[in-house]
Amino acid sequence: MKDHYDILVIGGGPGGAIAARTAAELGLSVCLAEKRAAIGTPVRCAEGIGTEAIAEFVVPDPRWISAELHGAKIVAPDGSSLTLSSEQSGNKVGYVLDRKVFDRELVWQAAAAGSDVVVKTRATAPILDEGRVRGAVLDFCGTTKRVSADVVIAADGVESKFARWCGIDTTVPLREIMSSAQYLLTDLPLDPHVTTFYVGTSIAPEGYLWVFPKGERSANVGIGISGRKSGTGHRAKDYLDSFIASRFPKAKQIEFIAGGVSVCRPLPCTVADGLMIVGDAARVVDPITGGGIFNAMFTGRMAVQVAAQAIASGTPSREALMPYDLTWRDSPMGKSIERNYRIKEVFITLSDEKLNAIIQTVGKLDLKEFSTFNLVKELIFRNPRLLLDLAPLRDIFK
Amino acid sequence: MLSVRRDICAYCGCCVSVCPQGALELIDAYLDVGSSCTSCGICAKACPLGALEVKDEGPL
Numbered sequence: 001m002k003d004h005y006d007i008l009v010i011g012g013g014p015g016g017a018i019a020a021r022t023a024a025e026l027g028l029s030v031c032l033a034e035k036r037a038a039i040g041t042p043v044r045c046a047e048g049i050g051t052e053a054i055a056e057f058v059v060p061d062p063r064w065i066s067a068e069l070h071g072a073k074i075v076a077p078d079g080s081s082l083t084l085s086s087e088q089s090g091n092k093v094g095y096v097l098d099r100k101v102f103d104r105e106l107v108w109q110a111a112a113a114g115s116d117v118v119v120k121t122r123a124t125a126p127i128l129d130e131g132r133v134r135g136a137v138l139d140f141c142g143t144t145k146r147v148s149a150d151v152v153i154a155a156d157g158v159e160s161k162f163a164r165w166c167g168i169d170t171t172v173p174l175r176e177i178m179s180s181a182q183y184l185l186t187d188l189p190l191d192p193h194v195t196t197f198y199v200g201t202s203i204a205p206e207g208y209l210w211v212f213p214k215g216e217r218s219a220n221v222g223i224g225i226s227g228r229k230s231g232t233g234h235r236a237k238d239y240l241d242s243f244i245a246s247r248f249p250k251a252k253q254i255e256f257i258a259g260g261v262s263v264c265r266p267l268p269c270t271v272a273d274g275l276m277i278v279g280d281a282a283r284v285v286d287p288i289t290g291g292g293i294f295n296a297m298f299t300g301r302m303a304v305q306v307a308a309q310a311i312a313s314g315t316p317s318r319e320a321l322m323p324y325d326l327t328w329r330d331s332p333m334g335k336s337i338e339r340n341y342r343i344k345e346v347f348i349t350l351s352d353e354k355l356n357a358i359i360q361t362v363g364k365l366d367l368k369e370f371s372t373f374n375l376v377k378e379l380i381f382r383n384p385r386l387l388l389d390l391a392p393l394r395d396i397f398k
Numbered sequence: 399m400l401s402v403r404r405d406i407c408a409y410c411g412c413c414v415s416v417c418p419q420g421a422l423e424l425i426d427a428y429l430d431v432g433s434s435c436t437s438c439g440i441c442a443k444a445c446p447l448g449a450l451e452v453k454d455e456g457p458l
Contacts, residue, residue, distance in 0.1 A: 035425070035426065036426060037426065042409075044410055044411075120426075122425065122426075157411070158411055158412070158414075158415050159410075159411025159412075159414035159415055159423075159424045160414075160415075161414070161420070161423055164420045170415070171415070171416065171417065171418050171420075172415040172416050173416075174416050174440050174443060174444055177412060177415055177416050177444050179412055179444050179445070179446045180410075180412070180446055181446045181447070227412075227416060227440075227443060227444035228443070230443055230444055230445070230446070231443055232448060235445070235446055235447060235448050236446035236447075237446055237447050237448075256408070257408065257410065258408040258410035258412065258446040258447055259410045259411070259412060259446070260410060260411060260412025260413075260414075260415050260416070260444065260446075262415060
């Protein structure tokens, strides 16, 4: 590790890895610091992603693809279901990844491109100079080192601290944290190419429960519920355990993880003097699906592209870095977060009876483009009375 | 005061994100509770496993 880099990346998830890889490819000196002792573990993710989304960043490789998805199923509180497919996309709509291998691959690529990488190295404070971020104090097994950088990229995930230490309020409102738990189960009956989502207040209040296949007889079975619905005796793990006991009583457990997924709006501003915030740390998670891998990689790459120009032009001030914030907000990703946030805010108010009715009237859907927006559009088309409930969204679906 | 049941905590960081004081920090397999904690209990509610508890400090 050197004393100075053009770019210092805090966090070795997909956002940080793509940021480091991009920086190295652009010829910048860059170091990626991961606080955990190993890249990729523990995974806190259901591991689903769209096929096109991932191909934008890395060539799909069977080494880190656990399952190829051909469709999805949404199960209503009363058990009726809606099957989604997409003939137009060749019925190849997504993957379930093996994040342990995937995250490492991205960091290998960053290293191969020329980035320094250190693990078990935690940022403990920013180096501040008249309010401008100038680097970070890094701690490695009790040894402290001050590393200066023209730009620090905070890619430190849902439990991010770095931006907060720089004076930015990153608090996720209690009602907008998905309190989550997941088992990797094996020996359970499933369709290995279909993801299933269960909705309903008694299943997963203001959230959903998922079964994401990881092979012929294994799956990530997890749940996210709103933090405001969580409490003693009715936590994410309680809901999940009771679902598994009734649906998959013979399944065996390979792994258990917990986590938090933010479904709030992104941070109001994702840059400061010498600082850029990407991925989960910037709260750029899809508010409906909770998916964040693509958004992290997308913002990670864009942050560095803007940082490179700002560094070349002299001072990486807030103004010079601002194009990053404006550009991702105006991108299809940024717009879809805003749209899906508004859709989410309405859908969490729908009663179980309403959800049953919507899902019963449709049954089966072939989507041209496999997205939440298209799904809701189709649901309205087939169920025009739904527009009454979705009145606040009329401008979106006009 | 806030007490962490280390036998239950899965070190997931869910609590860190909702703490309005920024008092919590996830340091690998260790959840650090800083001095700015006000025992508001938001983290205890959000915890997916029930590893956090606000305990009454009792009479001084």
